[in-house]
Amino acid sequence: MEAQTLTYLFVGLSFALYIGIAVASRAKSTNEFYVAGKGVNPVANGMATAADWMSASSFLSMAGLIAFLGRDGSVYLMGWTGGYVLLALLLAPYLRKYGKYTVPDFIGERYYSNVARVVSVICLIFISFIYIAGQMRGVGIVFSRFLEVEIEMGVIIGMGIVFIYAVLGGMKGITYTQVAQYCVMIFAYLVPAIFLSIILTDNPFPQLGFGDKLLGSDIYLIDKLDKTLVDLGFAPYTEYSKSMIDVFCITAALMFGTCGLPHVIVRFFTVPDMQAARRSAGYALVFIAILYTTAPAVASFARLNFVDSVQNTFYEDAPSWFKNWENIGLISWTDKNQDGKMQYSPGSPFEGNKPNYSGDRGEFGQRLLTNMSDDSNTNEVYLDRDIIVLANPEIANLPVWVIALVAAGGLAAALSTTAGLLLVISSAISHDLLKQTFTPRISEKQELTFARIAAALTILLAGFLGIYPPAFVAQVVAFAFGLAASTLFPVLFMGIFSKKTTKEAAITGMIAGLVFTFSYIVFFKFISPELNSSEFWLLGISPEGIGVVGMAINFALMLIITRASNAPPQSVVSLVESIRRP
Amino acid sequence: MSFWQKNLVLLSSLLFFWFFCSFGLGILFSEQISFIKIGGFELGFWFSQQGSIYTFIIIIFSYSFLIEKLENEEKD
Known part of the structure; x- marks a missing residue:
């Protein structure tokens, strides 16, 4: 069967699932809608x-990002996993013990104030x-690349699917679909990675192959x-x-940001106890690490493989995946020195x-560009970094x-995150704003x-934001972490x-953290x-890492102002004592 | 010591490991330990792209195991 037909089949089957x-697990009460009835098994919740x-x-994108950042890519690997330590040790058990539905619920009651809640x-x-606008865009892109529908149509189909299971099922529906989506996603990620690892190093574990010798030689891959x-x-x-301070701050901003993200925290409200x-x-x-320890391995395999198959190769002899992705528009070659061979080096191949x-096609069959070539360097090859994961199956x-x-894995990843975000936004509106504040x-x-x-x-x-993305969406997604680190994490911790x-x-x-971090990012970006x-x-410190400074400001202000204001009432002290008790 | 104080001691010691294996070995002292190699990896590089993640998992499960023991003592 053709790739296209198979893709429709796989994506269709996964959507039906x-x-x-x-439908089987739709929510019947607010308890089920917000927190899946608090009866989710810890392993299933871990997967979700x-x-x-x-x-x-x-x-x-992550493996591609690391492939081109090299060691600097470590900030994402450590940053997006280390937050779970903080979550497990400092926040999740206590917020679960508190036992209400949302993050603002806790803040409103602990800080005895509807203003704090709002x-x-x-x-x-x-x-x-x-965060969510970036996800819908991701859904659109996967659809348009694999199923050859317009991005707009892709977004609408994605909206339809999420609508059905998030609106009907609430947290309960989302939890069990996320479990299925995890399985689809991780299988899709591992299969090409394992094969690549075997091809390059004869080691079936990408995590080990990454540090192994190249097949048939005495040289380590790295x-x-x-x-x-x-x-x-x-x-x-x-x-x-x-610089070291920037690496340090970005890693820290991503870690503290991760454990301040509401859609992550709220997942721990769905399990039975502390x-x-x-x-x-x-x-x-553990489930995240399976992908996150594979990604840097895939990154190094792909970078090496890419250079090997491109550098000083005649365009006519380029592997078929190179030309396929050139046709889709994610690769280009500008023959600066007119030798018919591809040269790859630092710098931009063209302007823009x-x-x-x-x-039109050039003399070797390559797609010609209207961009002026950038003659300040000798690089002739353009490569979109998303290609690393997408092209792996063909490369291997x-x-x-x-x-x-x-394709099905990429959609599972985008849809599961969208649904989780959707739920925290809708419960913040219906529960925190309406029920708890304005229309009790x-x-x-x-x-x-x-x-x-x-x-x-x-x-x-x-x-709508996915179809008409404001120019800043893609750039801003990474900053959600800085904002979470500088606003929600400090108040939850204290x-x-x-x-x-x-x-x-x-x-x-919270206000100072938000204003400081947001202004710094907006100013520089x-x-x-x-x-x-x-x-x-x-x-x-770059805008990516500034959330840490915002967080320090937030903590410092809290310590100072606490001394200058009246102590919290006895009921709040008892609340804190009760959530600390096992 | 009360249950809560014991918990704070446990938390601080585990968070020290959390910091040491990621920020410490992966970033701050990465250069100094780069002469140590495991397979093709320099130790600092391995910690920043693999090792820190494994240590994080060990830390969470150790905390979970140790605090449950403390909690059970507290309840008795």
Whole structure:
């Protein structure tokens, strides 16, 4: 069967599975809609958390990102896993013990203030919306690449699927579809990685093959990669090129941000008790680690393989995957020195960020560009980094069903994250804003209806942002972490570990963290992008890592203001004591 | 020591390991330990792209095991 037909079949089957699960486990009460009745098995919740956590960009782009960043890519590997330690040790068990439905619920009650609750809802919606728009875009891109439908149509189909299972099923439906999505996603990721590892190093475990000798030679894969890149003029793969303080701060911002992300925290509200919450975070990290320890291996295999098959090769002899992806528009070749061979080195092959194809073919059959060639360097090859994961099955000469599997995996990754985000936004609106703050008299049934309406509206808005992405969406997704680290993490932490922190302290802390981090990012990314380099940064910290400074400001303000304001009431002190008790 | 104080001691010691294996070995002292090799990996590189993640898993399960023991003592 053809790849296209198989892809339709795999994607169709996986969608049928998700909808089937959603119908079987639809929510009947607010308890089931918000927290899946608090009866989810810790292992199942771990899997659902992993699927929730790993988005389209973890699945499709992360290995490519690391392949081109080399050692600097470690910030994502450590940052996006280390947060689970903080979550399991510092937040998840206590928030589960507290036992309500949402993150703002805890903040509102612990800081005895509806203002604190509403401020935390604003932070939550801000963070989650930035994140969700990127996911819908990811759904659209996977559809358009594999199924050859327009991105717009892809987004609409994706919206339809998520609508059915998130609006009907609530947290209960989402949890069990996420379990299925995790299985699809991880299988799709591992199959090509294992084959690549066997081809290059004869070791079936990518994590070990990564540190092994190349097949039929005495040279370690990593040493070969370092040497090859240095010979071409690139920085060595295994050394940091960012400054140490920046690497440190970005890693920390991603870690603290991870454990302040509401859609991750709320997953731990669905398990039966504190012990289950802790174990569940451990299982979640195991499931995440399977992908996150494979990704850097795939990155190094792919980078080496790419250079080997491209450097000084006649275009006519290029492997077929090179030409396939050139046809799709993710690779281009500009023959600067007119020798018919491809040369790959640092620098941009042409002016502008993306290739614009003229529609004509050159003398060797390559697609010609309308971009002016950039003659300040000798690089002739353009490569979109998303290609690393997408092209793996072809590079490893795997059968077409593997390509279909990768498409289904990418969609599973995007849909599962979208659904999780959707749920926290809708519950923040129906539960925290309506039921707890503005219209406390609505019945449970009405609240459930509002939750469904809020989910439906959020999906429409997210879809709209996916179809008409504001130019900044893609750039901003990574900053959701900095915002989470500088707003929600400090108030949650102090809410548990200090009995004295007051509402005034929490409100000021959150607002200051949000304003500081947001302004710093907006200034360097949008207002004065020309100043976005280390000599102008505060202490040499890039906008990606500034969340840590925002977090420090938030903590400092909380400590100072707590001393200057009236102590919290006795009921709050007892609340903190009760969540600390086993 | 009360249950909560014991918990805080346990948390701080495990968070020390968390910091040491990621920020410490993977970033701050990565250069100094790069003469040690496991297979093709320099130790600092291995910690930053593989080892830190394995240590994180061990830390979470150790905490879970140790605190459950403390909790059971507390309940008795």
